[in-house]
Amino acid sequence: MKYIKLLINTFFIVSVLVLTSCTDTLIGDEGQLDEENYLNYETITELELPFENEWYVVWGGRSVIQNQHFYSRKERYAMDILQVVNRTSFTGNGTQNEDYYCFGKRLNAPGDGKIIAMENNIEDNIPGALNRDQPGGNYIIIDHLNGEVSVMAHFKKNSIIVSVGDTVEKGQEVGKAGNSGNSTEPHLHYHLQTASESPNNGVGLPIQFTNYYEDDAFLEKGEPVRGKKVRKN
Numbered sequence: 259m260k261y262i263k264l265l266i267n268t269f270f271i272v273s274v275l276v277l278t279s280c281t282d283t284l285i286g287d288e289g290q291l292d293e294e295n296y297l298n299y300e301t302i303t304e305l306e307l308p309f310e311n312e313w314y315v316v317w318g319g320r321s322v323i324q325n326q327h328f329y330s331r332k333e334r335y336a337m338d339i340l341q342v343v344n345r346t347s348f349t350g351n352g353t354q355n356e357d358y359y360c361f362g363k364r365l366n367a368p369g370d371g372k373i374i375a376m377e378n379n380i381e382d383n384i385p386g387a388l389n390r391d392q393p394g395g396n397y398i399i400i401d402h403l404n405g406e407v408s409v410m411a412h413f414k415k416n417s418i419i420v421s422v423g424d425t426v427e428k429g430q431e432v433g434k435a436g437n438s439g440n441s442t443e444p445h446l447h448y449h450l451q452t453a454s455e456s457p458n459n460g461v462g463l464p465i466q467f468t469n470y471y472e473d474d475a476f477l478e479k480g481e482p483v484r485g486k487k488v489r490k491n
Contacts, residue, residue: 301466312489319483334462336449361444367426371400395439411447
């Protein structure tokens with residue numbers, strides 16, 4: 259677990275972040291890269307960014323420098339994402355979750371599928387604290403029924419509005435951003451992996467989103483990386 263200061267356009271955000279995601283510290287699954295199988299993998303599911311408005315990629319990409327998840331076999335291409343205004347992620351003194359711009363914001367299904375696992379009853383942390391016992395916090399797993407599943411973690415307590423067995427469509431609201439689990443600041447953890455009903459199993463897959471803006475440049479398909487601002491429209 260390490261503290262970082264979030265760098266945006268060569269300026270440091272005022273807040274100190276611990277954005278270690280939902281499962282990497284739980285698994286401890288460091289190992290060799292599956293480059294032969296997955297380095298050139300193309301996402302099967304048609305994915306869109308799972309939020310409204312503009313968010314900032316804190317961790318994301320295909321290197322250790324860009325992505326703290328990269329050593330985790332199951333979260334290798336995961337992203338941690340939050341909202342930033344004037345180079346900071348919160349207003350006021352940042353001591354309450356409500357101070358953070360993304361807390362309570364709508365989160366959407368990134369692609370069509372079926373809810374196969376979830377947790378909705380974990381308390382949100384006080385900013386700066388961690389829940390190591392329940393690292394994913396409140397989360398959902400969406401089976402895209404093609405060998406790929408999406409894992410979304412750290413939802414606000416009791417904000418998830420879907421249930422196991424529900425079918426969801428791309429862009430459908432599924433819950434609100436929170437600060438539950440292995441998180442010291444409200445944010446969204448998202449990763450794609452091979453089919454599994456647990457965020458602790460499967461192998462991480464590259465994530466290609468379609469039709470979005472990255473630093474105001476439109477991309478028909480791309481993989482958001484650390485330091486980029488991304489939005490659907």
